[in-house]
Amino acid sequence: MPQHNHHHHQDLSSLLAFKASADPLGSALPTWSGPNPCSGPWLGLKCDQFDRVTNINLDGSSLTGPIAPLLQLKHLKLLSLQRNSLSGRLPPLSNLSNPSLRILSLSHNVLDGPINVSLPNLLVLRLDRNRFSGGLDSVRLDRVLDFNVSENRLSGAILGRLTGFPPSSFFGNLALCGSPLPSCLSSSVNDSASTSTTCIKTLAKLGVTSVLYIVAIDAMVITLVLAVILVVYACVKRRMKRKAMSRYSMMSKNRSEERDQEVGGGLTAFEGGENLRIDCLLKASAEVLGKGTMGITYKAIIDEGGLAVAVKRLTTSRYSNGKAFDRCVRLIGRVRHEHIVSLRACYRNDGERLLVYDYMPNGSLQTLLHNNGYAMDWMRRKEILMGVAEGLEHIHANPSREPHVHGNIKPSNILIDGQGNARVSDWGLTLIAHNGFDDGERELARVQGAGARERAEEGDEGDGCVVTEKAAGGMGREAEAMAMVKIGMMCTKEAAGERPTMRQVVGMMSEVLEFAGEAA
Ligand SMILES: Nc1ncnc2c1ncn2[C@@H]1O[C@H](COP(=O)(O)OP(=O)(O)OP(=O)(O)O)[C@@H](O)[C@H]1O
Secondary structure, rough: OOOOOOOOOOOOOHHHHHHHHOOOOOOOOOOOOOOOOOOOOOOOEEEEEOOEEEEEEEOOOOOOOOHHHHHHHHOOOOEEOOOOEEEEEEEEEEHHHHOOOHHHEOOOOEEEEEEOOOOOOOOOOEEEOOEEEOOOOOEEEOOEEEEOOOOOOEEEOOOHHHHHOHHHHHOOEEEEEEOOOOOOOOOOHHHHHHHHHHHHHHHHHOHHHHHHHHHHHHHHHHHHHHHHHHHHHHHHHHHHHHHHOOOOOOOOOOHHHOOOOOOOOEEEEOOOOOOOHHHHHHHHHEEEEEEEEEEEEEEEEEEOOOOOEEEEEEEHHHHOHHHHHHHHHHHHHHOOOOOEOOEEEEEEEEEEEEEEOOOOOOOOOHHHHHHHHOOHHHHHHHHHHHHHHHHHHHHOOOOOOOOOOOOOOOHEOOOOEOOOOEEEEOHHHHHHOHHHHHHHHHHHHHHHHHHHHOOOOOOOOHHHHHHHHHHOOOOOHHHHHHHHHHHHHHHOOHHHHHOHHHHHHHHHHHHOOOOOOOOO
């Protein structure tokens, strides 16, 4: 029988508790009012014949705060809250707490803490693009058909049923290993393999104090590390001549020898890079990805489990010194966006600067276009363009900080991540690429100051639109391609004032590409 006692609807208090934190301004869930959530026009809810809430679907609704109140709804079968800004922890979920839950979709939020989900009947678990940490050993899902935890900060082994999912379900984590990703332990137990595995396992459990302690110890090994880097550099240079892609080992001395060295400098970690250790990094096997204007970029595999990072070793003469460098790097390290490659750490020592980025496994737009003989389909071109535009827009006009410019946008700086999304790389390096403290400081002040908007117009739109024109030049529906070319033309106007801002470009492209809903 439906429940008619409006004052005591059993699900009301949980829903209102969620609303209070998720929509503090009352603008996202205006229809969530009244005594009975199952009889009014409550947005995104569905109830069963007994007047209990069974489905909640509030994707992309600008919600904030914790989700815990909704998980108190005992009859809930489907909970989908993708693309919001929900934060805090996911409470432990079990058959006792959530017996009916079949679909849980929380992708694209800022949820953190461990994942503790033991629901034998759950069919869909999507937790990708959050900040979950820890391992997957408290995940027990006997019937799950769709599973994704990519782009979190998870570490440790992938076990049981989960090994049957594709690598894309796990990409972009700190240190997950085991099938379908590379194995956690090398089969031959040699010294370097066991050291590097221990390395990453310990890392996952380290707290801030331990990290500081390690950084202090690391400070002692840097002289040797420098020597190793120089040897490696010379070696890489030689090999590069013979072969474009060369492999080498950065491991050449044992740890007790390293501890004897007296040195200064260290590693600055940014969000998501807290567990990186410079000694692990320098022992990692590495591969040259290419040489750019600022230095050489390597792919480094940090442990046998296969955590890959891209390490950019800056050429000494190309970066500014002292505080300007630190400020610029900190600025770059703070930016997190789904279409920008994240800088996870910076290693800084007298003659040495290493920037550690997420490794993008699918190459750059340049290689993509080149390998396919420029015959990429129109749909794919559109997705990439839209991603780049959103990434640049975030650099130019993030409301939470000062506007900046990218300064060097081109196809080799547009990388493709594990999910196939476009990500802008190398942003901010033009800030660093100035000779001397004053130049760097001045440049920083210039782009942060009142003239920043103008700079943005002088800078990336011109370049960004070159990419637009190039990408639009392929196959595809003529009308769309024409409209894209027109946007490209607007961006090439000589007078800065006549060119659209990146925000306007994103707006126009959304319309043309029928992406308006997603881009909003
Ligand atoms: N995070 C990354 N993941 C994967 N590949 C990367 C990453 N960063 C750079 N690369 C690749 O490494 C190569 C060298 O990159 P690098 O940024 O050093 O030079 P560039 O982009 O070619 O030139 P520039 O220095 O003018 O930007 C390029 O092919 C680039 O696509």
